[in-house]
Amino acid sequence: MLAAGASTRLGRPKQLLDLGGQPVIAHVVERALAASLDEVLVVTGGAAGAVEEALSAYPVRIVPNPAYREGQSTSLIAGLDALADRAVDGVVVLLGDQPGVDSADIAALVERRRETHAPVVMTAYGRQRSHPLLFGRELFPELMAVRGDRGGRDVIRAHAPDVATVASVFAEPPLDIDTEEAYRALVAMWPSGGESISP
Numbered sequence: 001m002l003a004a005g006a007s008t009r010l011g012r013p014k015q016l017l018d019l020g021g022q023p024v025i026a027h028v029v030e031r032a033l034a035a036s037l038d039e040v041l042v043v044t045g046g047a048a049g050a051v052e053e054a055l056s057a058y059p060v061r062i063v064p065n066p067a068y069r070e071g072q073s074t075s076l077i078a079g080l081d082a083l084a085d086r087a088v089d090g091v092v093v094l095l096g097d098q099p100g101v102d103s104a105d106i107a108a109l110v111e112r113r114r115e116t117h118a119p120v121v122m123t124a125y126g127r128q129r130s131h132p133l134l135f136g137r138e139l140f141p142e143l144m145a146v147r148g149d150r151g152g153r154d155v156i157r158a159h160a161p162d163v164a165t166v167a168s169v170f171a172e173p174p175l176d177i178d179t180e181e182a183y184r185a186l187v188a189m190w191p192s193g194g195e196s197i198s199p
Helices: 024-032 048-054 070-080 102-114 137-144 153-158 182-190
Strands: 041-044 060-065 089-095 119-127 128-136 163-166
Touching: 024 048, 024 102, 041 048, 041 070, 041 182, 048 060, 060 070, 070 137, 089 102, 089 163, 102 119, 102 128, 119 153, 128 137, 137 153
Parallel strands: 041 060, 119 163
Antiparallel strands: 089 128, 119 128
């Protein structure tokens, strides 16, 4: 889970914004844990101490990324580095500011990887492909070579013919939080029970 951003556009740590009585990042973690992944890693950077404290009650592994200001690629690399000694078949990439992500979508990525052995599995919202997504272990060397604020987009493009998809339970990707307006919109539509919502 990539949660190291400095939230420069918002001006305050979006991972820690209150949503239904708990931090945004806690909602994402709960969705990930409910998907029964083997392990949940949270890569931190900006507001690292506060994020770690907010997640102290959850069974996740915190992975500090001191180079987070150099772009999203550094967080992805930090997460992969933390798995270097593990026999993993792939990684699911989640964004720490998308609290509406659905556990069923996360679990479906893993199942599709097992079925197809596709190097990339993405969530499809109608015709749009987006997060969450999965990278197979065979792509780790390419991901480790990415630099700047690129994430895995170039790697996905390089393997476009082999990308598999799973249909989301929702018609649109979960909302992320980049501006105050986006945050207010998310708060307005968030149900009091905290269940997943359609964007």
